[in-house]
Amino acid sequence: MTAIVILAYLVTLGAGLFLRALNLRHLKQHGSTVPPGFEGAVEPETLRRTVSYTLDQSRLGLAESLFDAGLLLVFLFGGLLPAYDRWVATLADSFVLSGVLFFLGLTLIQTILGIPFDLYGTFRLEVRYGFNATTPGLWLSDLAKSTLIAVVLSGLLVAGSFALVQWSTHFWWLWVWGFFALVSLTFMYLSPYVIEPLFNRFEPVTEEGLEDEIRAMAERAGLTVSRVMKVDASRRSRHSNAYFTGIGRVKRIVLYDTLIRQMSHREILAVLAHEIGHWKKGHIRQRLILTEAGALAAAWLAWKLTGWDGLPGLLGLDDASFAARLVILGFLGSIVSFPFTPLSSWLSRRHEREADRFATDITGDPEALASALVKLSTENLSNLHPHPLYAAFYYSHPPVVERVGQLRCDRLARCGPGAPGCCTLRQRPADARHLVP
Numbered sequence: 001m002t003a004i005v006i007l008a009y010l011v012t013l014g015a016g017l018f019l020r021a022l023n024l025r026h027l028k029q030h031g032s033t034v035p036p037g038f039e040g041a042v043e044p045e046t047l048r049r050t051v052s053y054t055l056d057q058s059r060l061g062l063a064e065s066l067f068d069a070g071l072l073l074v075f076l077f078g079g080l081l082p083a084y085d086r087w088v089a090t091l092a093d094s095f096v097l098s099g100v101l102f103f104l105g106l107t108l109i110q111t112i113l114g115i116p117f118d119l120y121g122t123f124r125l126e127v128r129y130g131f132n133a134t135t136p137g138l139w140l141s142d143l144a145k146s147t148l149i150a151v152v153l154s155g156l157l158v159a160g161s162f163a164l165v166q167w168s169t170h171f172w173w174l175w176v177w178g179f180f181a182l183v184s185l186t187f188m189y190l191s192p193y194v195i196e197p198l199f200n201r202f203e204p205v206t207e208e209g210l211e212d213e214i215r216a217m218a219e220r221a222g223l224t225v226s227r228v229m230k231v232d233a234s235r236r237s238r239h240s241n242a243y244f245t246g247i248g249r250v251k252r253i254v255l256y257d258t259l260i261r262q263m264s265h266r267e268i269l270a271v272l273a274h275e276i277g278h279w280k281k282g283h284i285r286q287r288l289i290l291t292e293a294g295a296l297a298a299a300w301l302a303w304k305l306t307g308w309d310g311l312p313g314l315l316g317l318d319d320a321s322f323a324a325r326l327v328i329l330g331f332l333g334s335i336v337s338f339p340f341t342p343l344s345s346w347l348s349r350r351h352e353r354e355a356d357r358f359a360t361d362i363t364g365d366p367e368a369l370a371s372a373l374v375k376l377s378t379e380n381l382s383n384l385h386p387h388p389l390y391a392a393f394y395y396s397h398p399p400v401v402e403r404v405g406q407l408r409c410d411r412l413a414r415c416g417p418g419a420p421g422c423c424t425l426r427q428r429p430a431d432a433r434h435l436v437p
Helices: 002-030 044-077 080-091 095-128 136-167 172-194 210-220 257-262 265-280 283-306 322-363 366-379 388-394 400-415
Strands: 202-204 224-231 242-245 250-256
Touching (some): 002 322, 080 322, 095 322, 172 242, 210 224, 210 265, 210 322, 257 265, 265 283, 265 322, 265 366, 283 322, 322 400, 366 400
Antiparallel strands (some): 242 250
């Protein structure tokens, strides 16, 4: 069985590497072609830098993935897991404390091993393409804060979970699931006010008229906006974004200062209308329900399988502690869940298309979102030529060229023929299958 488990993991790893190679080869073949809808907005030099940036990012990601995979195989099948398990057992007799030490040790080891890749990505790759604005001091500060937060939160979660396991032998799966769900919801509420200000400075939007326009649009959608803020994202990166925080009808809107500099008011409104669409269409609620349903099923399976005597034998071990058994289950879960990745991606892309349609309806301006997407993709050097199979498997958003094409078709439907860069509804170009779902 151990050989079968290793083979299954290598198959999933190989499938991921194949899709990555397919995507990069497709980019090399088509990367110099200006896609439909981007004429006049993308210069040849931008295309060249986009291809180069995507390739460099992928090489770094490949190196990190292979390093992690090799380390994982050595840890699980090379004798390190039982040795680590026995060592932790010598540190504490308590079931709860040993569980906390077990997982905090793994968290710290993972953080330390990831530092070289983060350093290279931040101070070599992102600098090379003009994105990085992080200083070494700020990077160290972020690392210290994020590590401390991870240690505290992980310690509390593990301690609470192991205490529930010890308290309720037969129903801990239900109590642990409820505990995690409660903590997750609480964290969603507190993070904008407690965690995020530790890393960034938030201040009210000062651009003339922008906040009033945002509030007026939100009110049309039935959304109550508590505050419209901008965040000093440019302290770390030239990348741009915007997001909503909050639970229920009251939301807090946060704009990257880089986004405000790059876009017009109508484009910013279009981006926020898309985010409002996720709330209005119930996407956040649906994803939360699906996530919690999956977590409940996983908790029940963990309860059933952690007590199975044959579980350690799948990795060639004679025995393993409860914490080590959870690690084994996590590893097996990554193998089993891999084939379901495209299903999750498809559902996410469906939600993104619905949010795009909502944005065009509430603003009445499909071109504003289309031009915003063009700017976002060109400013961030996003891959404009992903392989369809790779995008279908991994992309949580439809490829940007597809989204822009659909939005400009919507514009044509509203405004009539003659909209530049727009396919017609009756006669689309030969490659329209890549533009319109």
